[in-house]
Amino acid sequence: MKVPYYYERKGRAYWEPRGKVPPGFAARPLGPAGDEARMVAAKLYNAMWKARRGGAGDEQDNKPKYPKGSIGEAWELYRRTPEWPKKQPRTREEWDRVWARLEAVFGDQKPKTVTLIDVSEWRQLVEETVSLREAHRCIKIWRALWQVMAAMKYCDAENDPSFGVRNTEPAPRSQEWQLAEIVRIGKRAWREGYKGLAAVLAVMWDGMMSPVDARTIKPAHRIRHGNLQAFAITRGKTGALAYAPITRRAAKVMDAYLADRKVVDLERPLFRTRRDSDYRKNSLAEDFRDIRNLVYPGDTRTLTDIRRSGALEASAGEVDPKALSDVMGNTLAQSKALQRTYTPAQIATASTVPEARRRGRRARSANESSP
CATH class of the missing domain: 1.10.150 (DNA polymerase; domain 1)
Structure with a gap:
Protein backbone atom coordinates (compact mmCIF):
# COMPACT_ATOMS: atom_id res chain seq x y z
CA MET A 1 0.00 0.00 0.00
CA LYS A 2 1.48 3.34 -1.06
CA VAL A 3 0.84 6.09 1.49
CA PRO A 4 1.45 9.76 0.60
CA TYR A 5 4.32 11.40 2.51
CA TYR A 6 5.52 8.02 3.86
CA TYR A 7 9.23 7.34 3.36
CA GLU A 8 11.70 4.66 4.38
CA ARG A 9 15.42 5.19 4.88
CA LYS A 10 17.90 2.66 6.25
CA GLY A 11 15.15 0.52 7.73
CA ARG A 12 13.43 3.44 9.48
CA ALA A 13 10.08 5.02 8.55
CA TYR A 14 9.25 8.74 8.40
CA TRP A 15 6.19 10.90 7.83
CA GLU A 16 7.23 13.99 5.83
CA PRO A 17 4.27 16.01 4.49
CA ARG A 18 4.88 18.82 2.01
CA GLY A 19 3.15 22.07 1.22
CA LYS A 20 0.91 23.91 3.69
CA VAL A 21 0.73 21.57 6.68
CA PRO A 22 -2.01 22.09 9.32
CA PRO A 23 -0.91 22.35 12.98
CA GLY A 24 -0.11 18.99 14.50
CA PHE A 25 0.99 17.30 11.27
CA ALA A 26 4.67 18.19 11.04
CA ALA A 27 7.31 15.68 9.90
CA ARG A 28 8.15 12.97 12.41
CA PRO A 29 9.91 9.58 12.67
CA LEU A 30 7.64 6.52 12.82
CA GLY A 31 10.12 3.92 14.06
CA PRO A 32 11.06 0.73 12.20
CA ALA A 33 9.81 0.51 8.62
CA GLY A 34 6.94 -1.90 7.98
CA ASP A 35 3.19 -2.36 7.94
CA GLU A 36 2.67 -0.84 11.38
CA ALA A 37 4.52 2.37 10.49
CA ARG A 38 2.73 2.51 7.15
CA MET A 39 -0.64 2.22 8.92
CA VAL A 40 0.27 5.11 11.24
CA ALA A 41 1.22 7.19 8.18
CA ALA A 42 -2.10 6.36 6.54
CA LYS A 43 -4.01 7.54 9.61
CA LEU A 44 -1.99 10.75 9.68
CA TYR A 45 -2.68 11.38 6.01
CA ASN A 46 -6.43 10.84 6.42
CA ALA A 47 -6.57 13.13 9.45
CA MET A 48 -4.55 15.80 7.65
CA TRP A 49 -6.83 15.53 4.60
CA LYS A 50 -9.85 16.21 6.85
CA ALA A 51 -8.09 19.06 8.66
CA ARG A 52 -7.23 20.78 5.38
CA ARG A 53 -10.91 20.71 4.47
CA GLY A 54 -12.17 21.92 7.81
CA GLY A 55 -13.01 18.49 9.22
CA ALA A 56 -13.08 17.75 12.91
CA GLY A 57 -10.14 16.15 14.62
CA ASP A 58 -8.09 16.52 17.76
CA GLU A 59 -4.93 17.33 15.82
CA GLN A 60 -6.64 20.20 14.05
CA ASP A 61 -6.98 22.28 17.19
CA ASN A 62 -4.44 25.10 17.37
CA LYS A 63 -4.43 24.81 21.16
CA PRO A 64 -4.44 21.09 21.90
CA LYS A 65 -5.05 19.76 25.39
CA TYR A 66 -2.02 17.67 26.24
CA PRO A 67 -2.08 14.61 28.53
CA PRO A 172 30.46 29.51 11.67
CA ARG A 173 30.17 31.91 8.77
CA SER A 174 33.49 33.42 7.74
CA GLN A 175 32.45 35.67 4.86
CA GLU A 176 33.11 39.39 5.18
CA TRP A 177 32.57 42.66 3.38
CA GLN A 178 34.99 45.45 2.54
CA LEU A 179 34.10 49.10 3.08
CA ALA A 180 34.34 49.89 -0.64
CA GLU A 181 31.85 47.11 -1.41
CA ILE A 182 29.26 48.35 1.08
CA VAL A 183 29.71 51.92 -0.16
CA ARG A 184 29.16 50.75 -3.73
CA ILE A 185 25.99 48.85 -2.79
CA GLY A 186 24.76 51.84 -0.79
CA LYS A 187 25.27 54.22 -3.72
CA ARG A 188 23.45 51.87 -6.09
CA ALA A 189 20.60 51.55 -3.59
CA TRP A 190 20.29 55.34 -3.45
CA ARG A 191 20.19 55.66 -7.25
CA GLU A 192 17.57 52.90 -7.49
CA GLY A 193 15.33 54.68 -4.98
CA TYR A 194 16.13 52.46 -1.98
CA LYS A 195 17.24 55.43 0.13
CA GLY A 196 16.19 53.81 3.40
CA LEU A 197 18.38 50.82 2.60
CA ALA A 198 21.32 53.08 1.75
CA ALA A 199 21.01 54.78 5.14
CA VAL A 200 20.67 51.44 6.93
CA LEU A 201 23.87 50.16 5.31
CA ALA A 202 25.83 53.27 6.29
CA VAL A 203 24.68 53.04 9.91
CA MET A 204 25.15 49.25 10.09
CA TRP A 205 28.71 49.48 8.81
CA ASP A 206 29.81 52.22 11.21
CA GLY A 207 27.91 50.92 14.22
CA MET A 208 28.64 47.21 13.58
CA MET A 209 24.96 46.52 14.13
CA SER A 210 23.01 43.36 13.47
CA PRO A 211 20.17 43.74 10.93
CA VAL A 212 17.49 43.66 13.64
CA ASP A 213 19.22 46.39 15.65
CA ALA A 214 19.69 48.60 12.58
CA ARG A 215 16.12 48.36 11.33
CA THR A 216 14.61 49.04 14.77
CA ILE A 217 16.64 52.07 15.86
CA LYS A 218 14.56 55.19 16.47
CA PRO A 219 15.23 58.94 16.31
CA ALA A 220 15.18 59.04 20.12
CA HIS A 221 18.22 56.72 20.18
CA ARG A 222 20.50 59.23 18.43
CA ILE A 223 22.83 60.99 20.83
CA ARG A 224 25.58 63.60 20.44
CA HIS A 225 28.64 64.57 22.43
CA GLY A 226 30.41 67.50 20.85
CA ASN A 227 31.31 66.42 17.34
CA LEU A 228 30.72 62.77 18.15
CA GLN A 229 27.52 60.90 17.32
CA ALA A 230 26.19 57.45 18.19
CA PHE A 231 23.04 55.44 18.63
CA ALA A 232 22.32 54.13 22.12
CA ILE A 233 20.61 50.81 21.50
CA THR A 234 19.53 47.73 23.38
CA ARG A 235 20.77 44.61 21.64
CA GLY A 236 17.80 42.64 20.33
CA LYS A 237 19.32 39.25 21.14
CA THR A 238 20.87 39.83 24.57
CA GLY A 239 19.19 42.98 25.87
CA ALA A 240 22.64 44.48 26.54
CA LEU A 241 23.24 48.22 26.17
CA ALA A 242 25.45 49.18 23.23
CA TYR A 243 26.69 52.42 21.70
CA ALA A 244 26.90 52.34 17.91
CA PRO A 245 29.25 55.11 16.70
CA ILE A 246 28.34 57.10 13.59
CA THR A 247 31.07 58.69 11.46
CA ARG A 248 30.64 61.83 9.40
CA ARG A 249 30.14 59.76 6.24
CA ALA A 250 27.26 57.76 7.73
CA ALA A 251 25.76 60.87 9.32
CA LYS A 252 25.81 62.59 5.92
CA VAL A 253 23.94 59.71 4.27
CA MET A 254 21.45 59.53 7.11
CA ASP A 255 20.79 63.27 7.12
CA ALA A 256 20.30 63.26 3.34
CA TYR A 257 17.77 60.45 3.74
CA LEU A 258 15.92 62.39 6.46
CA ALA A 259 16.03 65.71 4.60
CA ASP A 260 12.71 65.12 2.82
CA ARG A 261 11.06 63.32 5.75
CA LYS A 262 9.45 64.91 8.76
CA VAL A 263 10.28 63.04 11.94
CA VAL A 264 7.18 63.46 14.08
CA ASP A 265 7.30 60.20 16.04
CA LEU A 266 10.51 59.71 18.00
CA GLU A 267 9.49 56.15 18.88
CA ARG A 268 8.92 54.93 15.33
CA PRO A 269 11.76 53.06 13.56
CA LEU A 270 13.95 55.52 11.70
CA PHE A 271 14.49 53.70 8.39
CA ARG A 272 11.69 52.70 6.04
CA THR A 273 11.05 51.05 2.72
CA ARG A 274 10.27 52.85 -0.54
CA ARG A 275 6.58 52.54 0.41
CA ASP A 276 7.27 54.33 3.71
CA SER A 277 6.55 51.25 5.82
CA ASP A 278 8.84 50.22 8.67
CA TYR A 279 11.54 47.80 7.64
CA ARG A 280 10.84 44.23 8.72
CA LYS A 281 13.13 41.23 8.74
CA ASN A 282 12.08 39.97 5.34
CA SER A 283 11.68 43.31 3.59
CA LEU A 284 15.16 44.47 4.62
CA ALA A 285 16.77 41.20 3.52
CA GLU A 286 14.87 41.21 0.22
CA ASP A 287 15.78 44.81 -0.62
CA PHE A 288 19.42 44.12 0.17
CA ARG A 289 19.47 41.01 -2.03
CA ASP A 290 17.90 42.94 -4.91
CA ILE A 291 20.58 45.64 -4.86
CA ARG A 292 23.46 43.24 -4.05
CA ASN A 293 22.55 41.16 -7.09
CA LEU A 294 22.67 44.27 -9.28
CA VAL A 295 26.13 45.20 -8.04
CA TYR A 296 27.63 41.75 -7.41
CA PRO A 297 25.70 39.11 -9.36
CA GLY A 298 25.98 35.66 -7.82
CA ASP A 299 27.30 36.94 -4.47
CA THR A 300 25.89 35.14 -1.43
CA ARG A 301 27.11 37.41 1.35
CA THR A 302 24.39 38.77 3.62
CA LEU A 303 23.65 41.68 5.92
CA THR A 304 24.69 39.59 8.92
CA ASP A 305 28.26 39.47 7.57
CA ILE A 306 28.62 43.24 8.07
CA ARG A 307 28.87 42.99 11.86
CA ARG A 308 31.64 40.37 11.63
CA SER A 309 33.51 42.44 9.06
CA GLY A 310 33.63 45.39 11.44
CA ALA A 311 34.88 43.26 14.32
CA LEU A 312 37.67 41.85 12.14
CA GLU A 313 38.74 45.34 11.09
CA ALA A 314 38.73 46.59 14.66
CA SER A 315 40.75 43.61 15.89
CA ALA A 316 43.34 44.14 13.16
CA GLY A 317 43.56 47.77 14.29
CA GLU A 318 44.31 46.64 17.87
CA VAL A 319 41.13 48.13 19.28
CA ASP A 320 40.68 48.43 23.01
CA PRO A 321 38.55 45.40 24.07
CA LYS A 322 36.43 47.55 26.37
CA ALA A 323 35.54 49.94 23.54
CA LEU A 324 34.66 47.07 21.22
CA SER A 325 32.45 45.53 23.91
CA ASP A 326 30.63 48.84 24.35
CA VAL A 327 29.91 48.99 20.62
CA MET A 328 28.90 45.36 20.14
CA GLY A 329 27.02 44.99 23.42
CA ASN A 330 28.64 41.69 24.37
CA THR A 331 31.29 40.34 26.74
CA LEU A 332 34.40 40.42 24.57
CA ALA A 333 36.38 42.30 27.20
CA GLN A 334 37.64 40.57 30.31
CA SER A 335 36.28 41.56 33.75
CA LYS A 336 33.13 42.76 32.04
CA ALA A 337 31.14 43.09 35.26
CA LEU A 338 33.76 45.34 36.87
CA GLN A 339 34.06 47.48 33.75
CA ARG A 340 30.30 47.96 33.62
CA THR A 341 30.29 48.93 37.27
CA TYR A 342 33.18 51.35 37.36
CA THR A 343 33.55 52.60 33.78
CA PRO A 344 30.12 52.81 32.09
CA ALA A 345 29.98 52.83 28.31
CA GLN A 346 30.31 56.35 26.99
CA ILE A 347 29.98 57.77 23.50
CA ALA A 348 33.59 58.97 23.66
CA THR A 349 34.82 55.43 24.32
CA ALA A 350 32.71 53.93 21.56
CA SER A 351 33.88 56.56 19.10
CA THR A 352 37.46 55.26 19.31
CA VAL A 353 36.41 52.14 17.42
CA PRO A 354 36.06 53.72 13.93
CA GLU A 355 39.68 54.93 14.10
CA ALA A 356 40.81 51.45 15.14
CA ARG A 357 38.91 50.04 12.17
CA ARG A 358 40.66 52.48 9.83
CA ARG A 359 44.00 51.30 11.19
CA GLY A 360 42.85 47.73 10.69
CA ARG A 361 41.85 48.36 7.06
CA ARG A 362 45.24 49.89 6.32
CA ALA A 363 47.09 47.04 8.03
CA ARG A 364 45.11 44.32 6.28
CA SER A 365 45.44 46.05 2.92
CA ALA A 366 49.20 46.27 3.38
CA ASN A 367 49.43 42.58 4.29
CA GLU A 368 47.39 41.54 1.26
CA SER A 369 49.50 43.63 -1.14
CA SER A 370 52.87 42.45 0.21
CA PRO A 371 54.50 39.54 -1.69
Whole structure:
Protein backbone atom coordinates (compact mmCIF):
# COMPACT_ATOMS: atom_id res chain seq x y z
CA MET A 1 0.00 0.00 0.00
CA LYS A 2 1.48 3.34 -1.06
CA VAL A 3 0.84 6.09 1.49
CA PRO A 4 1.45 9.76 0.60
CA TYR A 5 4.32 11.40 2.51
CA TYR A 6 5.52 8.02 3.86
CA TYR A 7 9.23 7.34 3.36
CA GLU A 8 11.70 4.66 4.38
CA ARG A 9 15.42 5.19 4.88
CA LYS A 10 17.90 2.66 6.25
CA GLY A 11 15.15 0.52 7.73
CA ARG A 12 13.43 3.44 9.48
CA ALA A 13 10.08 5.02 8.55
CA TYR A 14 9.25 8.74 8.40
CA TRP A 15 6.19 10.90 7.83
CA GLU A 16 7.23 13.99 5.83
CA PRO A 17 4.27 16.01 4.49
CA ARG A 18 4.88 18.82 2.01
CA GLY A 19 3.15 22.07 1.22
CA LYS A 20 0.91 23.91 3.69
CA VAL A 21 0.73 21.57 6.68
CA PRO A 22 -2.01 22.09 9.32
CA PRO A 23 -0.91 22.35 12.98
CA GLY A 24 -0.11 18.99 14.50
CA PHE A 25 0.99 17.30 11.27
CA ALA A 26 4.67 18.19 11.04
CA ALA A 27 7.31 15.68 9.90
CA ARG A 28 8.15 12.97 12.41
CA PRO A 29 9.91 9.58 12.67
CA LEU A 30 7.64 6.52 12.82
CA GLY A 31 10.12 3.92 14.06
CA PRO A 32 11.06 0.73 12.20
CA ALA A 33 9.81 0.51 8.62
CA GLY A 34 6.94 -1.90 7.98
CA ASP A 35 3.19 -2.36 7.94
CA GLU A 36 2.67 -0.84 11.38
CA ALA A 37 4.52 2.37 10.49
CA ARG A 38 2.73 2.51 7.15
CA MET A 39 -0.64 2.22 8.92
CA VAL A 40 0.27 5.11 11.24
CA ALA A 41 1.22 7.19 8.18
CA ALA A 42 -2.10 6.36 6.54
CA LYS A 43 -4.01 7.54 9.61
CA LEU A 44 -1.99 10.75 9.68
CA TYR A 45 -2.68 11.38 6.01
CA ASN A 46 -6.43 10.84 6.42
CA ALA A 47 -6.57 13.13 9.45
CA MET A 48 -4.55 15.80 7.65
CA TRP A 49 -6.83 15.53 4.60
CA LYS A 50 -9.85 16.21 6.85
CA ALA A 51 -8.09 19.06 8.66
CA ARG A 52 -7.23 20.78 5.38
CA ARG A 53 -10.91 20.71 4.47
CA GLY A 54 -12.17 21.92 7.81
CA GLY A 55 -13.01 18.49 9.22
CA ALA A 56 -13.08 17.75 12.91
CA GLY A 57 -10.14 16.15 14.62
CA ASP A 58 -8.09 16.52 17.76
CA GLU A 59 -4.93 17.33 15.82
CA GLN A 60 -6.64 20.20 14.05
CA ASP A 61 -6.98 22.28 17.19
CA ASN A 62 -4.44 25.10 17.37
CA LYS A 63 -4.43 24.81 21.16
CA PRO A 64 -4.44 21.09 21.90
CA LYS A 65 -5.05 19.76 25.39
CA TYR A 66 -2.02 17.67 26.24
CA PRO A 67 -2.08 14.61 28.53
CA LYS A 68 -1.31 15.16 32.17
CA GLY A 69 2.42 15.02 32.87
CA SER A 70 3.33 15.41 29.19
CA ILE A 71 5.95 17.64 27.62
CA GLY A 72 3.19 19.68 26.00
CA GLU A 73 1.54 20.33 29.35
CA ALA A 74 4.87 21.45 30.81
CA TRP A 75 5.40 23.75 27.83
CA GLU A 76 2.02 25.43 28.25
CA LEU A 77 2.51 25.87 32.00
CA TYR A 78 5.97 27.36 31.50
CA ARG A 79 4.68 29.89 28.98
CA ARG A 80 2.17 31.10 31.58
CA THR A 81 4.85 31.75 34.20
CA PRO A 82 6.37 35.23 34.75
CA GLU A 83 9.69 33.81 33.49
CA TRP A 84 8.60 33.49 29.87
CA PRO A 85 8.05 37.24 29.21
CA LYS A 86 11.47 37.94 30.72
CA LYS A 87 13.15 36.26 27.76
CA GLN A 88 14.24 38.58 24.97
CA PRO A 89 11.79 38.65 22.02
CA ARG A 90 14.35 37.03 19.72
CA THR A 91 14.88 34.22 22.22
CA ARG A 92 11.14 33.58 22.57
CA GLU A 93 10.91 33.51 18.79
CA GLU A 94 13.64 30.87 18.67
CA TRP A 95 11.90 28.71 21.29
CA ASP A 96 8.56 28.95 19.47
CA ARG A 97 10.22 27.99 16.23
CA VAL A 98 11.76 24.85 17.71
CA TRP A 99 8.57 23.97 19.58
CA ALA A 100 6.72 23.74 16.27
CA ARG A 101 9.02 20.85 15.36
CA LEU A 102 9.25 19.36 18.83
CA GLU A 103 5.53 19.35 19.59
CA ALA A 104 4.58 17.17 16.64
CA VAL A 105 6.87 14.37 17.85
CA PHE A 106 7.01 14.69 21.63
CA GLY A 107 4.15 17.01 22.63
CA ASP A 108 1.86 14.30 24.05
CA GLN A 109 4.65 12.17 25.55
CA LYS A 110 5.86 12.17 29.13
CA PRO A 111 9.52 13.14 29.47
CA LYS A 112 10.46 9.82 31.05
CA THR A 113 9.20 7.88 28.02
CA VAL A 114 11.49 9.68 25.55
CA THR A 115 14.64 7.72 24.73
CA LEU A 116 18.01 8.62 23.27
CA ILE A 117 16.99 6.89 20.02
CA ASP A 118 13.86 9.05 19.78
CA VAL A 119 15.82 12.29 20.18
CA SER A 120 18.60 11.13 17.85
CA GLU A 121 16.14 10.23 15.07
CA TRP A 122 14.30 13.51 15.50
CA ARG A 123 17.52 15.49 15.22
CA GLN A 124 18.60 13.50 12.16
CA LEU A 125 15.24 14.12 10.49
CA VAL A 126 15.53 17.88 11.03
CA GLU A 127 19.09 17.87 9.69
CA GLU A 128 18.07 15.95 6.55
CA THR A 129 14.87 17.87 5.82
CA VAL A 130 15.90 21.36 6.97
CA SER A 131 19.57 22.00 7.79
CA LEU A 132 22.40 21.19 10.18
CA ARG A 133 22.03 24.62 11.75
CA GLU A 134 18.35 24.01 12.52
CA ALA A 135 19.11 20.54 13.93
CA HIS A 136 21.73 22.06 16.24
CA ARG A 137 19.24 24.70 17.37
CA CYS A 138 16.60 22.04 18.10
CA ILE A 139 18.84 20.09 20.47
CA LYS A 140 20.00 23.30 22.15
CA ILE A 141 16.41 24.32 22.91
CA TRP A 142 15.45 20.76 23.88
CA ARG A 143 18.19 20.74 26.53
CA ALA A 144 17.11 24.11 27.88
CA LEU A 145 13.47 22.97 27.98
CA TRP A 146 14.45 19.76 29.78
CA GLN A 147 16.03 21.78 32.59
CA VAL A 148 12.88 23.88 32.81
CA MET A 149 10.75 20.71 33.04
CA ALA A 150 13.08 19.37 35.72
CA ALA A 151 12.57 22.54 37.75
CA MET A 152 8.82 21.99 37.38
CA LYS A 153 9.20 18.37 38.63
CA TYR A 154 8.26 16.77 35.32
CA CYS A 155 11.56 14.92 35.01
CA ASP A 156 15.05 14.47 36.44
CA ALA A 157 17.57 17.06 35.30
CA GLU A 158 20.34 14.45 35.10
CA ASN A 159 18.39 12.04 32.87
CA ASP A 160 18.10 14.12 29.71
CA PRO A 161 18.16 11.59 26.83
CA SER A 162 19.81 14.17 24.56
CA PHE A 163 23.01 13.91 26.61
CA GLY A 164 23.91 10.91 24.45
CA VAL A 165 23.29 12.79 21.20
CA ARG A 166 26.25 14.46 19.55
CA ASN A 167 25.00 17.91 18.67
CA THR A 168 27.37 18.82 15.87
CA GLU A 169 27.52 22.57 15.41
CA PRO A 170 27.60 24.02 11.90
CA ALA A 171 30.76 25.80 10.88
CA PRO A 172 30.46 29.51 11.67
CA ARG A 173 30.17 31.91 8.77
CA SER A 174 33.49 33.42 7.74
CA GLN A 175 32.45 35.67 4.86
CA GLU A 176 33.11 39.39 5.18
CA TRP A 177 32.57 42.66 3.38
CA GLN A 178 34.99 45.45 2.54
CA LEU A 179 34.10 49.10 3.08
CA ALA A 180 34.34 49.89 -0.64
CA GLU A 181 31.85 47.11 -1.41
CA ILE A 182 29.26 48.35 1.08
CA VAL A 183 29.71 51.92 -0.16
CA ARG A 184 29.16 50.75 -3.73
CA ILE A 185 25.99 48.85 -2.79
CA GLY A 186 24.76 51.84 -0.79
CA LYS A 187 25.27 54.22 -3.72
CA ARG A 188 23.45 51.87 -6.09
CA ALA A 189 20.60 51.55 -3.59
CA TRP A 190 20.29 55.34 -3.45
CA ARG A 191 20.19 55.66 -7.25
CA GLU A 192 17.57 52.90 -7.49
CA GLY A 193 15.33 54.68 -4.98
CA TYR A 194 16.13 52.46 -1.98
CA LYS A 195 17.24 55.43 0.13
CA GLY A 196 16.19 53.81 3.40
CA LEU A 197 18.38 50.82 2.60
CA ALA A 198 21.32 53.08 1.75
CA ALA A 199 21.01 54.78 5.14
CA VAL A 200 20.67 51.44 6.93
CA LEU A 201 23.87 50.16 5.31
CA ALA A 202 25.83 53.27 6.29
CA VAL A 203 24.68 53.04 9.91
CA MET A 204 25.15 49.25 10.09
CA TRP A 205 28.71 49.48 8.81
CA ASP A 206 29.81 52.22 11.21
CA GLY A 207 27.91 50.92 14.22
CA MET A 208 28.64 47.21 13.58
CA MET A 209 24.96 46.52 14.13
CA SER A 210 23.01 43.36 13.47
CA PRO A 211 20.17 43.74 10.93
CA VAL A 212 17.49 43.66 13.64
CA ASP A 213 19.22 46.39 15.65
CA ALA A 214 19.69 48.60 12.58
CA ARG A 215 16.12 48.36 11.33
CA THR A 216 14.61 49.04 14.77
CA ILE A 217 16.64 52.07 15.86
CA LYS A 218 14.56 55.19 16.47
CA PRO A 219 15.23 58.94 16.31
CA ALA A 220 15.18 59.04 20.12
CA HIS A 221 18.22 56.72 20.18
CA ARG A 222 20.50 59.23 18.43
CA ILE A 223 22.83 60.99 20.83
CA ARG A 224 25.58 63.60 20.44
CA HIS A 225 28.64 64.57 22.43
CA GLY A 226 30.41 67.50 20.85
CA ASN A 227 31.31 66.42 17.34
CA LEU A 228 30.72 62.77 18.15
CA GLN A 229 27.52 60.90 17.32
CA ALA A 230 26.19 57.45 18.19
CA PHE A 231 23.04 55.44 18.63
CA ALA A 232 22.32 54.13 22.12
CA ILE A 233 20.61 50.81 21.50
CA THR A 234 19.53 47.73 23.38
CA ARG A 235 20.77 44.61 21.64
CA GLY A 236 17.80 42.64 20.33
CA LYS A 237 19.32 39.25 21.14
CA THR A 238 20.87 39.83 24.57
CA GLY A 239 19.19 42.98 25.87
CA ALA A 240 22.64 44.48 26.54
CA LEU A 241 23.24 48.22 26.17
CA ALA A 242 25.45 49.18 23.23
CA TYR A 243 26.69 52.42 21.70
CA ALA A 244 26.90 52.34 17.91
CA PRO A 245 29.25 55.11 16.70
CA ILE A 246 28.34 57.10 13.59
CA THR A 247 31.07 58.69 11.46
CA ARG A 248 30.64 61.83 9.40
CA ARG A 249 30.14 59.76 6.24
CA ALA A 250 27.26 57.76 7.73
CA ALA A 251 25.76 60.87 9.32
CA LYS A 252 25.81 62.59 5.92
CA VAL A 253 23.94 59.71 4.27
CA MET A 254 21.45 59.53 7.11
CA ASP A 255 20.79 63.27 7.12
CA ALA A 256 20.30 63.26 3.34
CA TYR A 257 17.77 60.45 3.74
CA LEU A 258 15.92 62.39 6.46
CA ALA A 259 16.03 65.71 4.60
CA ASP A 260 12.71 65.12 2.82
CA ARG A 261 11.06 63.32 5.75
CA LYS A 262 9.45 64.91 8.76
CA VAL A 263 10.28 63.04 11.94
CA VAL A 264 7.18 63.46 14.08
CA ASP A 265 7.30 60.20 16.04
CA LEU A 266 10.51 59.71 18.00
CA GLU A 267 9.49 56.15 18.88
CA ARG A 268 8.92 54.93 15.33
CA PRO A 269 11.76 53.06 13.56
CA LEU A 270 13.95 55.52 11.70
CA PHE A 271 14.49 53.70 8.39
CA ARG A 272 11.69 52.70 6.04
CA THR A 273 11.05 51.05 2.72
CA ARG A 274 10.27 52.85 -0.54
CA ARG A 275 6.58 52.54 0.41
CA ASP A 276 7.27 54.33 3.71
CA SER A 277 6.55 51.25 5.82
CA ASP A 278 8.84 50.22 8.67
CA TYR A 279 11.54 47.80 7.64
CA ARG A 280 10.84 44.23 8.72
CA LYS A 281 13.13 41.23 8.74
CA ASN A 282 12.08 39.97 5.34
CA SER A 283 11.68 43.31 3.59
CA LEU A 284 15.16 44.47 4.62
CA ALA A 285 16.77 41.20 3.52
CA GLU A 286 14.87 41.21 0.22
CA ASP A 287 15.78 44.81 -0.62
CA PHE A 288 19.42 44.12 0.17
CA ARG A 289 19.47 41.01 -2.03
CA ASP A 290 17.90 42.94 -4.91
CA ILE A 291 20.58 45.64 -4.86
CA ARG A 292 23.46 43.24 -4.05
CA ASN A 293 22.55 41.16 -7.09
CA LEU A 294 22.67 44.27 -9.28
CA VAL A 295 26.13 45.20 -8.04
CA TYR A 296 27.63 41.75 -7.41
CA PRO A 297 25.70 39.11 -9.36
CA GLY A 298 25.98 35.66 -7.82
CA ASP A 299 27.30 36.94 -4.47
CA THR A 300 25.89 35.14 -1.43
CA ARG A 301 27.11 37.41 1.35
CA THR A 302 24.39 38.77 3.62
CA LEU A 303 23.65 41.68 5.92
CA THR A 304 24.69 39.59 8.92
CA ASP A 305 28.26 39.47 7.57
CA ILE A 306 28.62 43.24 8.07
CA ARG A 307 28.87 42.99 11.86
CA ARG A 308 31.64 40.37 11.63
CA SER A 309 33.51 42.44 9.06
CA GLY A 310 33.63 45.39 11.44
CA ALA A 311 34.88 43.26 14.32
CA LEU A 312 37.67 41.85 12.14
CA GLU A 313 38.74 45.34 11.09
CA ALA A 314 38.73 46.59 14.66
CA SER A 315 40.75 43.61 15.89
CA ALA A 316 43.34 44.14 13.16
CA GLY A 317 43.56 47.77 14.29
CA GLU A 318 44.31 46.64 17.87
CA VAL A 319 41.13 48.13 19.28
CA ASP A 320 40.68 48.43 23.01
CA PRO A 321 38.55 45.40 24.07
CA LYS A 322 36.43 47.55 26.37
CA ALA A 323 35.54 49.94 23.54
CA LEU A 324 34.66 47.07 21.22
CA SER A 325 32.45 45.53 23.91
CA ASP A 326 30.63 48.84 24.35
CA VAL A 327 29.91 48.99 20.62
CA MET A 328 28.90 45.36 20.14
CA GLY A 329 27.02 44.99 23.42
CA ASN A 330 28.64 41.69 24.37
CA THR A 331 31.29 40.34 26.74
CA LEU A 332 34.40 40.42 24.57
CA ALA A 333 36.38 42.30 27.20
CA GLN A 334 37.64 40.57 30.31
CA SER A 335 36.28 41.56 33.75
CA LYS A 336 33.13 42.76 32.04
CA ALA A 337 31.14 43.09 35.26
CA LEU A 338 33.76 45.34 36.87
CA GLN A 339 34.06 47.48 33.75
CA ARG A 340 30.30 47.96 33.62
CA THR A 341 30.29 48.93 37.27
CA TYR A 342 33.18 51.35 37.36
CA THR A 343 33.55 52.60 33.78
CA PRO A 344 30.12 52.81 32.09
CA ALA A 345 29.98 52.83 28.31
CA GLN A 346 30.31 56.35 26.99
CA ILE A 347 29.98 57.77 23.50
CA ALA A 348 33.59 58.97 23.66
CA THR A 349 34.82 55.43 24.32
CA ALA A 350 32.71 53.93 21.56
CA SER A 351 33.88 56.56 19.10
CA THR A 352 37.46 55.26 19.31
CA VAL A 353 36.41 52.14 17.42
CA PRO A 354 36.06 53.72 13.93
CA GLU A 355 39.68 54.93 14.10
CA ALA A 356 40.81 51.45 15.14
CA ARG A 357 38.91 50.04 12.17
CA ARG A 358 40.66 52.48 9.83
CA ARG A 359 44.00 51.30 11.19
CA GLY A 360 42.85 47.73 10.69
CA ARG A 361 41.85 48.36 7.06
CA ARG A 362 45.24 49.89 6.32
CA ALA A 363 47.09 47.04 8.03
CA ARG A 364 45.11 44.32 6.28
CA SER A 365 45.44 46.05 2.92
CA ALA A 366 49.20 46.27 3.38
CA ASN A 367 49.43 42.58 4.29
CA GLU A 368 47.39 41.54 1.26
CA SER A 369 49.50 43.63 -1.14
CA SER A 370 52.87 42.45 0.21
CA PRO A 371 54.50 39.54 -1.69
